[in-house]
Amino acid sequence: MKAAVLEKAGKLEINDLEMPVCGDDEILVKIKVCNIGKMDIRCATLGQRDLVYPRVLGREIAGIITQKGKEAVGYQVGQRVHVHPKIVCGKCEYCKERSDNLCDQVQIMGFNLDGGFQEFLRIPSEGVKGKILNVIDNDDLNFGEISFIEPLACCVNIQDSLKLKPSSVMVIIGGGRMGVLNLLVAKASGIKKVLLIEKNEERRKSGLELGFDEVFGEKQEDIIEQIKAVTKDQGADVVIPCCPGPNALNLAMKILRKKGQLGYFSGVINEEGVQPDINLIHYKEISVIGTYGSSRAHSRKAKALLESGKINVKPLISHYVSLDDLALGMEYVKNCDGYSTIVKI
Ligand SMILES: [Zn+2]
Numbered sequence: 001m002k003a004a005v006l007e008k009a010g011k012l013e014i015n016d017l018e019m020p021v022c023g024d025d026e027i028l029v030k031i032k033v034c035n036i037g038k039m040d041i042r043c044a045t046l047g048q049r050d051l052v053y054p055r056v057l058g059r060e061i062a063g064i065i066t067q068k069g070k071e072a073v074g075y076q077v078g079q080r081v082h083v084h085p086k087i088v089c090g091k092c093e094y095c096k097e098r099s100d101n102l103c104d105q106v107q108i109m110g111f112n113l114d115g116g117f118q119e120f121l122r123i124p125s126e127g128v129k130g131k132i133l134n135v136i137d138n139d140d141l142n143f144g145e146i147s148f149i150e151p152l153a154c155c156v157n158i159q160d161s162l163k164l165k166p167s168s169v170m171v172i173i174g175g176g177r178m179g180v181l182n183l184l185v186a187k188a189s190g191i192k193k194v195l196l197i198e199k200n201e202e203r204r205k206s207g208l209e210l211g212f213d214e215v216f217g218e219k220q221e222d223i224i225e226q227i228k229a230v231t232k233d234q235g236a237d238v239v240i241p242c243c244p245g246p247n248a249l250n251l252a253m254k255i256l257r258k259k260g261q262l263g264y265f266s267g268v269i270n271e272e273g274v275q276p277d278i279n280l281i282h283y284k285e286i287s288v289i290g291t292y293g294s295s296r297a298h299s300r301k302a303k304a305l306l307e308s309g310k311i312n313v314k315p316l317i318s319h320y321v322s323l324d325d326l327a328l329g330m331e332y333v334k335n336c337d338g339y340s341t342i343v344k345i
Helices: 038-046 125-129 149-161 177-188 201-210 220-229 246-255 279-283 296-307 323-334
Strands: 002-008 011-016 027-035 060-068 080-083 120-123 133-135 169-173 193-197 214-216 236-241 256-264 287-290 317-322 340-344
Touching: 002 323, 011 323, 038 323, 060 120, 060 149, 133 296, 149 177, 149 256, 149 296, 169 177, 169 246, 177 193, 177 201, 201 214, 214 220, 220 246, 236 246, 246 256, 246 279, 317 323, 323 340
Parallel strands: 169 193, 169 236, 193 214, 236 256, 256 287, 317 340
Antiparallel strands: 002 011, 027 060, 027 120, 027 340, 060 080, 080 133
């Protein structure tokens, strides 16, 4: 079968791999699409400390069950599924308290295990028993839409971890794919005012079309005053940075109101010389809420949001590419060309 294999950082090749064999307590999924995430690009170009080569990247996976071992219960051949890309132990304290994204033994597809940029995926016994396949009940959703469950689940995790009210004023810094997905999750849960800070004019424009209530440019001094002006001089209740620079973190703390909440759900890339003023956490009694990825429960909630129609991700599908053109697709994502690029397999 065809697979895009990362031999080492910077060396991505289309190879022919052995077809996986489905054991008695395992399931085989024919991958239909895999959405390209920023993490895939980071791993493909720079590598990552814990990444083991050779590795098939891709963790935003949707497909169809084509084979099932006789002891694999709970699923049927032909079912369309989203693959929650984590296999966990089910026994540690984190697994027991439904925070299985923090499992001590977690294995992540596209990272510790092979992921979605290949034709078939074997779901091992622990994955079948751990119910990592979310069966899609709504036939109207296409595979491209289904592949958004994973990034949506990460937004569900951060927003469920924050204390939000419909009257909370939320500011999102960065209007790319994750920024818009956070907007959609916030609107689905009834948040009335979601504002966007984004440097790119085109993205500000499309941000308004996608549902942001107001959009702002990037001049920092102006923004602080502008956010004050729309929040009765108080500042934002909640800020979620959705871009990797430390400047966003700095800005977030400046525009938060006293007792505001900072939702911190994706890593910051360190840039020399930028030091966020963390004393603001103390002076303003800011709550910093961190989340990492998503649990199975978050992925099920994200699936329900898509299936109910409360969230529509269709406007975010910008490009489809073939597996042979994965490198080109990664270029689209790297250059912020559209919101998302999906590999059709
Ligand atoms: Zn565990």
